[in-house]
Amino acid sequence: MTTVLILSFGPVQDFIAAARRSRDLWSGSWLLSEVCKAAALALYQEDGVELVFPAADKTDPANLLQPRSALSVANKLQITLAGQPSAARIDKLIQQAQAAAQARLDQLAVETIVNFNARRPNTRLTLNGPLWHKQLLDYLECYAGWATQDEQQDEQPKISYSQAVRHANLALQARKATRGFAQLASHRNAEGFGVPKSSLDGARETVLTPESDTKPDPINAVFRELKLGLNPGEQLDCMGLIKRLAVNAEQFTPVSRIAADSWLRQLPDTEQAGLLTAYEAVYQAGKQLAGMADLLGLASRVTGNSGDYQALPFDGALLYRARLAVAQRELNNLQNKDEPLNALAAALNTLADTLAPIWRAYGEPTPYMAVLQADGDQMGALLEHISSPEHHQQVSQALARFAENAGQVARTYYHGHVIYAGGDDVLALVPLDQARGCADALRQSFARTLAECIKDIQLDLAPTAYPTLSVGLGIGHMQETLNTLRDLAKRAEQLAKGNLGPQPRNALGICLRSRNNAELSLRRRWDDHDGQAALQQWQQGFLQQLLPSRLAHDALALAAAGKRAGHSAAMLEAEFIRLFARTEFRPNPEHIPEGSDKPETPAQARARWQRCLQDRLATLHKQHPSSTCEWASAACELAHELYVSHWLASKTRQDLGELA
Known part of the structure; x- marks a missing residue:
């Protein structure tokens, strides 16, 4: 008999999503990982407890769970206990994990003030002490659910391990639905009444008192911007201040x-x-x-x-x-x-x-970049096939290997910075022209790592049931708040998931938000090889300046005009063919036409690109043979492909023209 206990720490919104700058986003992810590591270590050190997730390296798990270790831990922990422990024993474990997490957060709060005072010896930050401590004790949320694998009967368990995991998750979801809410400050004498809210998300009151705003001279006038990254008038709550000062900038x-x-x-x-x-x-x-x-x-x-x-x-x-x-x-x-x-x-x-x-x-560098957000597909279905905690640990270790490798892949090959990688989740910042390649590389790494694990534990899964990775790319201006950019990436990830569509999951979703145009989105499945090849071909064409940037702008403008005029898909496609005919394409000096020993001429380049574009239009038309919505027609899909690819090929502000 085995008992499965699952704990969830949060809230993710306060730790991660409340962010105006990359520092906030990175620090929030790191802080949540730190408190979860502390909880995992406390559980690991208990007798009779087997840590399933995170499944740290068996050689030295306690060291990997130490503060500031390289291991990233998700906000969901899972352990198993032999037998059927009492409710009091389980409650004690939950309280110990929560206490360890709170202690780690308290330690980081102390470091926040110490670091600030050390960095500005002649100045002491004046805090609203009671409000600081009240918020510090109010941040962490810990919910838990558990279930027991029943005893053997006729050589078959009444409740299998996978069923116990599912029941524990259902209990956890039910517990989250009955969360408690602290009372609001509703009268003048209540702590926090009438105090300005944090500028990060407006959820909690600032802990900076009016004395903190004193600016006696021009140098101190920029004090808060220098130290906390705030503009005059902006405020921070307890967690916001910890994000800014507890982590090495x-x-x-x-x-x-x-x-x-x-x-x-x-x-x-x-x-x-x-x-x-x-x-x-x-x-x-x-x-x-x-x-x-x-x-x-x-x-x-x-x-x-x-x-x-x-x-x-x-x-x-x-x-x-x-x-x-x-x-x-x-x-x-x-x-x-x-x-x-x-x-x-x-x-x-x-x-x-x-x-x-x-x-x-x-030229000037492009002011746009991509936020990459990825999430594994069909992980629940995979876990339902796992018959033992040992196999579950192997899957957890495979996910840890993928998360560790994600940072290396993004950094080494695509010069991106992974903010968070834990389990099957990845959040990263990537240069614009490297974003699609990085997404594809992470997708392949995830599929390969999980396939090897499935083979090792000898799971019998249909090919369509293997885990895949859906990746969202949110493209936005660098001066947008990180809240905005992360929301953009989240919408792109949901677009990639496509849960309400006919072919959900296993896709790349892109949401592009420029300062001069409405938001534009594009979705292509990873197994849509023609679609992925087309995106690569268009991006390379724009990158090498073989395709004129005007083509992407004209295609999108033509599609928008067709939508407004109510043109049929056939009429719009005919307009696109005329657009291709009047577009000037540059020859590729490295392309040797078939039957020739010389680089292509301008006429040959025009013929080749027109053929590629018309073939792609025909392929998309097969996917939308009788579209009643002109905006979803083949021509509009091609316009989106060209427009997005043009952005993904941009390195300078001049590449984007007036749209930057």
Whole structure:
């Protein structure tokens, strides 16, 4: 007889989703993993407890579950206990896990204040003490459900292990549906009444008191922005402050650095070296000005992601003409500038002089990037086939291997930064032109890792029942809040899941939100080989400038005009064929036409691309043979493919034209 106990920690919204910057998103994911590791370690150290998820390496699991270890732990823990323990024993285990998680959060809260005081020795942050402690004790939620595998009867269990897991999950869901809510501050004397809300999500009151807003001189006027990343008037609650100050700031990568990465990598070594020198001067000048070990204002150092961004280990915001101009203007507006301020102004001017010829030769970096969110498909069906805790542990270990490998794949091959990877979930920031390739690589890694595990434990699954990975790409502007960008990625992931469609799951979903156009979405299944090949072909065509950028814009405008006019699918497709005929295509010097020993001519290039586009249009038409909705017709689907592919091929602001 075995008892299965499942615990869920949260709330995910407060830990992860409440984010305005990449630091908030990364720190929130890390904090949730840290408290769950503490709970898992407390359970692991109990006699009679077998840790199923996370299934840490058997050689040294206790070490992997230590604070700040490399292991990422999901917010859901699962253990097994021999026999049928009493309700009091199970309740004690739940309380121990919750207490360990709360203790870890309390420890990080203490580190928050210590770190802040150390970074600004002459200033002490004034907190609303009672509200701080009240919120600290109110954040963590822990829910649990359990079920018992029944005794053997006639050599068959009454309730199998997989059924016990399912029953425990159902109990957990029922418990979550009966959660408790703390009483709101409803009268003037209640703690928190009339206090401004946190700027991250508006859910809880700020713990910063009015004394924190004192700005006696121009240097202290930017104090909160430098230290906490806040603009004047913005506020932080307890968890928001922990996110900003309990984690080493250099561990996370700002979205501006992610967005500019592909542009930077195409620069010659001499140009990169000049930028590095000029940016370092700005950082050092600001460091002297602020009197801190790291500057979180004009320039911040980036050392995380295993040093992948060492070509320019800074945030990258000043690589953008508009951001640099604002920094120079604000600095020039300060009165009575002293020597440190003058040194900083000179460093900014030198950086501007260094960037000017680079912008002329290579353009400005694109201000857009992708947030990747992935989730495994059919994992529940897989777990239902597992007949023992040992097999379940093997699946958990396979998921841990995938999560560990996800960061390496994204970093090494696509220069992205994984914010969170735990179980079958991945959240990452990726440069625009690397996003689709990264999504495909993670999909293949997930399928391969799980297939090997299924083979090892000898599960008899139909090919269609094997786990797959649905991936969403949310493409947005780097100055959007991380809340907005993550919501975009979440919608893209839900689009990829396609649970209400005829062919759900195992897909790539893309949601593109530009500042000058309405949001646009595209979904292609991973096993739609023609569709994936088309996206790759269009992206490469735009990347090599063989396809004119005007084609993507004209195709989308034509589709929108057809929708407004109510054109039939056949009429719209005919308009697209005329569009292809009048488009100028560049020949590919590396393409040798069949039967020739010379590179293709402009006429041959036009004929080849027109044939590719018309063949793709015909393929899409077969998928929409009698569409009653013109917006879902083959022509509109092709317009979306071309438009999205054009964005995915963009490295500079000039690549996007007016749409940037």
